[in-house]
Amino acid sequence: MSKGALLVVEDLKKYFPVKEGLLFSRTASEVKAVDGVSFEIPEGKTLGLVGESGSGKSTTGYCVLQLIKPTGGSVEFMGKQLTDLGRESLRKTRRDMQIVFQDPYSSLDPRMTVGDIVAEPLLVHGVGSRRSRRARVRELLEVVGFDPGYTNRYPHEFSGGQRQRIGIARALALGPKLIVCDEPVSALDVSIQAQILNLLKDLQRDFGLTYLFIAHDLAVVRSMSDRIAVMQSGKIVEEGPAEEVYEKPGHEYTKKLLTSVPVPDPRLMRERKAERRRVASAAAG
Amino acid sequence: MALLEVQDLQTHFFTREGVVRAVDGVSFEVDKGKTLGIVGESGCGKSVTALSIMGLLPQPPAKIVGGSVHFEGFDLATLPDKNLEEIRGAEIAMIFQDPMTSLNPTLKIGTQIMETMREHLGYGKDQARKRAIELLEEVHIPNAKDRLNDYPHRFSGGMRQRVMIAIAISCNPKLLIADEPTTALDVTVQAGVLDLLEELQEEYEMAMILITHDMGVVAEAADDIVVMYAGQIVEQASSLDLFDNPEHPYTEALLGALPQIEGAGIREGRLTAIPGRPPDLADPPTACRFAPRCPFSDRNDSCAKEEPQLREVRAGHWVRSAHPACERPREPVGAAT
Numbered sequence: 001m002s003k004g005a006l007l008v009v010e011d012l013k014k015y016f017p018v019k020e021g022l023l024f025s026r027t028a029s030e031v032k033a034v035d036g037v038s039f040e041i042p043e044g045k046t047l048g049l050v051g052e053s054g055s056g057k058s059t060t061g062y063c064v065l066q067l068i069k070p071t072g073g074s075v076e077f078m079g080k081q082l083t084d085l086g087r088e089s090l091r092k093t094r095r096d097m098q099i100v101f102q103d104p105y106s107s108l109d110p111r112m113t114v115g116d117i118v119a120e121p122l123l124v125h126g127v128g129s130r131r132s133r134r135a136r137v138r139e140l141l142e143v144v145g146f147d148p149g150y151t152n153r154y155p156h157e158f159s160g161g162q163r164q165r166i167g168i169a170r171a172l173a174l175g176p177k178l179i180v181c182d183e184p185v186s187a188l189d190v191s192i193q194a195q196i197l198n199l200l201k202d203l204q205r206d207f208g209l210t211y212l213f214i215a216h217d218l219a220v221v222r223s224m225s226d227r228i229a230v231m232q233s234g235k236i237v238e239e240g241p242a243e244e245v246y247e248k249p250g251h252e253y254t255k256k257l258l259t260s261v262p263v264p265d266p267r268l269m270r271e272r273k274a275e276r277r278r279v280a281s282a283a284a285g
Numbered sequence: 286m287a288l289l290e291v292q293d294l295q296t297h298f299f300t301r302e303g304v305v306r307a308v309d310g311v312s313f314e315v316d317k318g319k320t321l322g323i324v325g326e327s328g329c330g331k332s333v334t335a336l337s338i339m340g341l342l343p344q345p346p347a348k349i350v351g352g353s354v355h356f357e358g359f360d361l362a363t364l365p366d367k368n369l370e371e372i373r374g375a376e377i378a379m380i381f382q383d384p385m386t387s388l389n390p391t392l393k394i395g396t397q398i399m400e401t402m403r404e405h406l407g408y409g410k411d412q413a414r415k416r417a418i419e420l421l422e423e424v425h426i427p428n429a430k431d432r433l434n435d436y437p438h439r440f441s442g443g444m445r446q447r448v449m450i451a452i453a454i455s456c457n458p459k460l461l462i463a464d465e466p467t468t469a470l471d472v473t474v475q476a477g478v479l480d481l482l483e484e485l486q487e488e489y490e491m492a493m494i495l496i497t498h499d500m501g502v503v504a505e506a507a508d509d510i511v512v513m514y515a516g517q518i519v520e521q522a523s524s525l526d527l528f529d530n531p532e533h534p535y536t537e538a539l540l541g542a543l544p545q546i547e548g549a550g551i552r553e554g555r556l557t558a559i560p561g562r563p564p565d566l567a568d569p570p571t572a573c574r575f576a577p578r579c580p581f582s583d584r585n586d587s588c589a590k591e592e593p594q595l596r597e598v599r600a601g602h603w604v605r606s607a608h609p610a611c612e613r614p615r616e617p618v619g620a621a622t
Contacts, residue, residue, distance in 0.1 A: 052472070052473065072621065190326065190539055190543060191542050192558075194542035194544075194557065217544075219544040222552075223551050224552070242552060261472050264540055276295050
């Protein structure tokens with residue numbers, strides 16, 4: 001364990017029980033969603049966690065924030081062992097660690113105004129007066145590029161990209177050190193996705209934020225991350241500096257992932273397709 | 286004559302907020318055995334175009350208010366429902382984005398595959414069953430004979446999409462419309478499904494319309510590409526020409542907004558975002574629809590006053606812009622790759 005890392009995760013495990021029987025249900029087996037995951041993130045850096053659906057990347061993010069209780073392993077954040085913390089001290093620590101969710105359509109309460117959504121974390125943690133909170137909300141919305149004149153509107157009045165800005169403003173409200181970004185752009189169109197990724201980069205630079213950036217899109221992860229961990233079936237199969245993992249992948253699965261991503265280059269795609277056919281016919285013959 | 290000829294198609298939605306011009310004058314052709322990729326962002330009208338061809342739009346609120354859709358000489362836009370039903374599913378088949386919801390969860394896979402053939406081809410039970418097993422084998426589902434009796438929940442996302450494809454090709458359609466067929470799938474599964482579509486296309490000499498938001502997917506699978514923006518075609522070319530020499534500022538910007546997977550300085554760099562968002566199609570500007578977001582347009586331009594027409598800037602390459610790349614004075618282009 002190196003000194004100076006903001007977040008140190010060691011041998012993290014999350015097993016979900018699989019129940020059988022209706023009346024007297026018993027645990028028949030376990031799904032090892034996260035199975036011995038270790039990594040660390042130095043302050044101000046981004047670790048990209050990439051993998052396909054069901055690989056355990058989101059569960060890892062939730063376990064880091066203690067939104068679900070890990071089955072085993074340790075999560076050390078700002079020198080504190082999160083798994084040992086009691087309810088109240090965990091609540092206080094949450095000021096420093098926040099999350100941005102994938103779906104800006106369902107992660108914002110439709111009955112709350114934009115202003116109330118962004119102010120809620122401040123209210124929950126008893127920060128400031130009514131007036132200072134209102135000023136802080138305007139400031140936050142400006143930071144994320146959302147017109148502060150719209151604080152009394154409701155989320156449904158805005159597009160996906162605008163909603164994701166509201167979600168980011170809310171995550172920033174308490175001045176966190178770590179933000180877990182769980183597929184923050186996968187519900188957005190390419191042109192809007194670029195706006196949000198740029199915003200996240202700017203915020204990191206301006207506020208020294210540390211990101212655990214979870215996504216299935218390999219190019220998106222590459223553009224955001226200093227180091228990248230590739231997950232498959234609950235385990236990290238490869239981890240290293242972003243450039244190294246992508247340009248000299250060491251694990252077969254990483255190679256397979258990288259060559260499966262369609263890129264906007266018809267010639268390269270044709271070569272790859274021909275290669276896949278060669279492999280398939282060689283295997284068949 | 287092309288297999289499918291769409292001429293000046295206009296599909297509008299009549300809503301309380303006004304008339305939404307979802308598809309506003311779209312024309313293209315698809316030849317036998319070829320794949321046309323329609324690419325664009327949400328709300329650009331790509332799916333409504335497909336649904337208009339299939340006659341699957343709820344009317345009202347939708348209505349095809351103009352243009353024609355000629356398929357083997359018949360105009361589908363004006364064909365009575367009864368005749369359309371004979372073509373739909375048999376001659377033209379469609380697969381959708383979400384393989385989780387497009388199969389009926391309460392019916393066995395076999396029943397769902399056989400249904401189409403019994404309806405359109407008049408197959409008996411045994412004949413349909415035999416063909417269903419063959420079809421599952423063709424889409425590379427192992428143990429085809431046993432899997433026929435399974436319900437959809439026993440199949441993974443990729444396998445369900447394979448079942449959907451099996452149903453779609455069961456009547457030997459001449460045209461397959463695939464609307465975001467791999468969007469819900471993981472990348473490693475996506476490649477397999479795209480390969481399968483191409484394999485079947487060769488075998489059955491089927492034409493295909495592939496609708497997607499993913500520039501990589503059209504680069505992989507399409508022969509010709511149509512780029513749509515705000516209900517209109519803004520660029521149309523062969524796949525190679527489109528990616529080698531994108532002409533429309535929107536196409537360039539879309540490609541520029543894609544994060545790169547390889548190269549130097551990716552982490553430090555910023556992506557070329559497109560400012561703003563597409564216009565409201567209930568009240569589209571009378572000028573170029575991309576002008577407010579276009580880096581090459583300014584207020585004194587023709588494109589700020591009148592709508593540019595789709596024109597051929599070189600053989601087979603059509604663009605709807607007053608500022609295609611080939612006509613611009615040389616200058617630092619921010620939006621280029």
